[in-house]
Amino acid sequence: MPQLEIVDLKASYGSQKVLEHINLSVEKGEIVSLIGPSGSGKSTLLRVLMGLLPPEQGTVRLDGKSVNYANKAEVRELRSSIAIVFQQYNLFQNMTVLENVMITPTRIKGWPKAQVEADAIRLLTRVGLAHRLKAYPDELSGGQQQRVAIARALALKPEVLLLDEVTAALDPELVTEVLDTIRELASEGITMFIVSHEMSFVREVSSKVVFMADGLVVESGSPQQIFDNPQEPRARDFVGKILRH
Amino acid sequence: MSDFHLAELFSYYNVVLLLKGLAATFLLSVIGCFAGFVAGFVIAILRMTRSLALAPLRAAAFTYCFLFRRIPFLVTLMLVFFASQSSKLELSTFSVALVSVCLIAAAYLGEIIRSGLESVHKNQWEAAQTLNFSYLESLRHVIVPQAWPIIVPPTFSFFVMFIKDTALASQIGVMELTSASKVLTNKGFSAALVYGTVLVLYFLISYPLSRLGKRLENSLAATRNRRP
Numbered sequence: 001m002p003q004l005e006i007v008d009l010k011a012s013y014g015s016q017k018v019l020e021h022i023n024l025s026v027e028k029g030e031i032v033s034l035i036g037p038s039g040s041g042k043s044t045l046l047r048v049l050m051g052l053l054p055p056e057q058g059t060v061r062l063d064g065k066s067v068n069y070a071n072k073a074e075v076r077e078l079r080s081s082i083a084i085v086f087q088q089y090n091l092f093q094n095m096t097v098l099e100n101v102m103i104t105p106t107r108i109k110g111w112p113k114a115q116v117e118a119d120a121i122r123l124l125t126r127v128g129l130a131h132r133l134k135a136y137p138d139e140l141s142g143g144q145q146q147r148v149a150i151a152r153a154l155a156l157k158p159e160v161l162l163l164d165e166v167t168a169a170l171d172p173e174l175v176t177e178v179l180d181t182i183r184e185l186a187s188e189g190i191t192m193f194i195v196s197h198e199m200s201f202v203r204e205v206s207s208k209v210v211f212m213a214d215g216l217v218v219e220s221g222s223p224q225q226i227f228d229n230p231q232e233p234r235a236r237d238f239v240g241k242i243l244r245h
Numbered sequence: 246m247s248d249f250h251l252a253e254l255f256s257y258y259n260v261v262l263l264l265k266g267l268a269a270t271f272l273l274s275v276i277g278c279f280a281g282f283v284a285g286f287v288i289a290i291l292r293m294t295r296s297l298a299l300a301p302l303r304a305a306a307f308t309y310c311f312l313f314r315r316i317p318f319l320v321t322l323m324l325v326f327f328a329s330q331s332s333k334l335e336l337s338t339f340s341v342a343l344v345s346v347c348l349i350a351a352a353y354l355g356e357i358i359r360s361g362l363e364s365v366h367k368n369q370w371e372a373a374q375t376l377n378f379s380y381l382e383s384l385r386h387v388i389v390p391q392a393w394p395i396i397v398p399p400t401f402s403f404f405v406m407f408i409k410d411t412a413l414a415s416q417i418g419v420m421e422l423t424s425a426s427k428v429l430t431n432k433g434f435s436a437a438l439v440y441g442t443v444l445v446l447y448f449l450i451s452y453p454l455s456r457l458g459k460r461l462e463n464s465l466a467a468t469r470n471r472r473p
Contacts, residue, residue, distance in 0.1 A: 050375050079377045090372035094390040103386060104376040156376070 001064050003028040003191055004049075004160055009058030011048050018044045019215045022058065026160075026208075029189040033202040035226075036212035037238060042195040043087075045212075046162045049193070050084050051075040062160075080109075083153035084162040087169055089145040091137040091152070097124065098133040101152045109156070116155070123151040127181050143174030147181055160191045167198055199242050203227055211235045254434050254442070266425030267446050269339065273346050273411040273421060274450060278404050281350020288355035290384065293362055306355070313352030319413050321345050326417050342414035342421075346407070353403055361396035362388055394465045401458025408451045422446055 002025035009022040019041045026032050034042040047053045049060060051069055060067045062081060068074050091100050101120040105111045124130055127147035137145050146166055153161060163182065167175040179201050186192065186205045196202050202209060203223045210220040211230070219232045227243075230236045253259075288306045291299065313321065322345045329336040329344075336344070365388050373383035415424035426443040430436045 052371060052375065076377055079375060084375050086368065086372065088368055090368040092369065092372065092387050094387065104378075107386060108377055108382065152376075 002026055002061075003030075003063060004193075005059075005061040005064075006045075006049075007059040007061070009045075009048065009060065010056045011044060011053055012056060013044075013053075017215055019048065019055075022217055024210060024217065024220070026191060026193065028159075028191055030207045031186050031192045031194065031205050032208045032210060033194045033196055033206040033223075034210050034212055035196065035199070035202060035238075036218070040212040041215040042212055043164050044215075046084060046164050046193065046195060049162060050082065051078060080156070081159045082162060083156055083158035083160075084164060085146070085149045085153050085166050087165040089137070089142070089149045089169075091145055091149055093137055096134050096136055097129060097140070097148050100137070100148055101155045104152070105155055120151070120155055123154055124148070126184075127151050128177070141174060142170045143177045146170065146174075146178050150178075150181055150185075154185075158190075160193065161185070162193045164195050165197065167196065199227070211238065213238070250435055250438060254429070254438055259429060259434075262420075262425050262428065263422070263442065263446070266420060266422040267450075269414075269419060269421035270408070270411055270423075270447075271450055273342055273414060273419075274404075274408040276343060277346030277350045277407060277411065280347045281354045281407075282358075282400070284347065284351035285354030285356075285358050288351060289358035289362055292355070292359050293384075294380065310352045310355045310359075313348055314356060318345075318349060318410050319416060321349055322413055322417060338414075338417050338419045341417060342411070342419045345414075346411060349410075350403075350407060353407075354400060357399045357403060358392075358396055361392040361399075364395045365391045394462070397458060397461050397465060401455060401461075404458070405451045405455050408454070409447065 004024075004026040006022050006024040009019060010017070011019040022041075022045060024032070034045065036042055044053065048055050048069075054069050060069075062078060067078050092103070095103060098117075098120055101124060102113075102116050105116040105119075106113050121130065121133070124133060127150060129144060129147055129151070132140060132144065137148070140148070146169075150163075150166075166182070167178050170178060175198065179198065182192075182194070182201075183205060194202065194206070206223050208220060209223050209226040211218050211226055211232070211234075213234050219226065219230060219235045225231075226235065227239055230239050288310060291302055291306045292310075294303060316324075322342065325345045325348070326338075326341045329341050362384075369387050369391065370383055373387045378386065411421060412423040414421050415427065418424070420428075422443055426439045429439045
């Protein structure tokens with residue numbers, strides 16, 4: 001049974017269709033990357049999965065159980081097993097690094113504070129930020145903020161992690177430190193959904209690559225298939241352009 | 246000659262009159278600011294909601310803010326005054342003034358607080374939402390702490406302006422500072438002297454308030470780290 005299954009999903013912003021006939025399934029521990037030109041609906045797909053944009057039709061199944069996005073309780077349950085990291089980090093600006101990581105487990109989940117704190121420090125150490133626990137987000141570089149955001153997501157022990165263009169707002173030097181963090185996670189068997197424009201990274205870590213354009217899944221397959229031998233003209237065109245650069 | 250006037254102006258009876266006026270002005274200001282702030286907060290929070298079920302309340306809150314910020318203070322005062330008379334509630338003139346100041350302060354502060362809350366970036370709401378914060382939890386832990394430094398300065402400048410506006414209560418016969426000074430000038434005391442005294446008394450109320458506002462501003466700027 002796939003851990004996450006998307007069947008014939010459709011979504012729009014007002015009258016503008018942004019996703020159509022999306023079918024995807026993700027096995028536990030798989031790393032699925034969404035690639036494609038800007039505006040193709042990659043980020044929107046993650047927003048729909050997270051319940052930030054209600055789908056118009058279609059089914060999302062998590063561990064075989066379909067999720068009704070109109071039902072608040074079901075969305076809450078879904079959000080306790082899926083976490084998202086945003087392109088713009090979206091750290092809470094009024095809290096320190098440590099508070100950002102601890103607030104949800106302690107105040108929302110009610111987990112015991114001592115254990116959460118130990119956990120948070122362990123996570124922040126892992127992403128290389130043990131020395132900035134008391135810093136506020138705007139005292140950190142973009143790469144550091146993004147690593148805090150990843151730690152914040154992991155503190156909830158999610159089953160699935162969604163990464164929405166997490167390196168798009170970073171300069172090239174900082175990209176590496178964030179990608180290293182994700183690479184490490186990838187080796188630990190957490191299921192990940194990655195939207196990224198870092199093609200060599202995508203090729204390296206993904207178990208499956210999905211090429212999207214104009215709100216549709218155009219082609220999906222192994223990284224080798226998509227990058228070396230794409231079947232669809234649209235995908236071939238996109239990959240060709242990237243590889244030329 | 247002026248010594249004689251001063252001594253006479255500050256006779257026991259007149260001092261009591263001025264102090265009573267001061268107390269009335271003080272009460273109108275403090276209760277108006279406080280109740281207005283609390284009510285304004287509720288209005289702002291209500292107006293930020295998105296749920297369909299709350300749509301009628303949202304519309305009511307919007308209309309309330311929209312209307313009461315556009316009616317002159319004096320007209321609101323008269324409205325409440327005549328409404329209380331025709332409804333046989335028989336509120337004292339002081340209560341009428343009190344209700345009016347609360348109505349007005351709530352409308353203005355509701356708008357100030359709402360714009361402060363809205364100044365917090367949408368992505369903060371989204372992050373909280375995806376971490377399963379409820380609406381009120383998002384407000385409490387994330388939005389309000391960030392909106393605070395935006396809300397405080399206009400709130401205190403409103404308070405200071407508002408204290409002066411309570412003088413309009415004299416128009417319906419409330420014995421506050423301005424009415425007391427009218428009584429004294431009618432009794433033949435030098436207007437310069439009487440209003441000079443009243444000026445000092447108004448200043449005594451509003452100056453500590455603006456100092457408090459300044460201090461709050463600084464301390465809030467310190468908890469959130471200041472940008473260079």
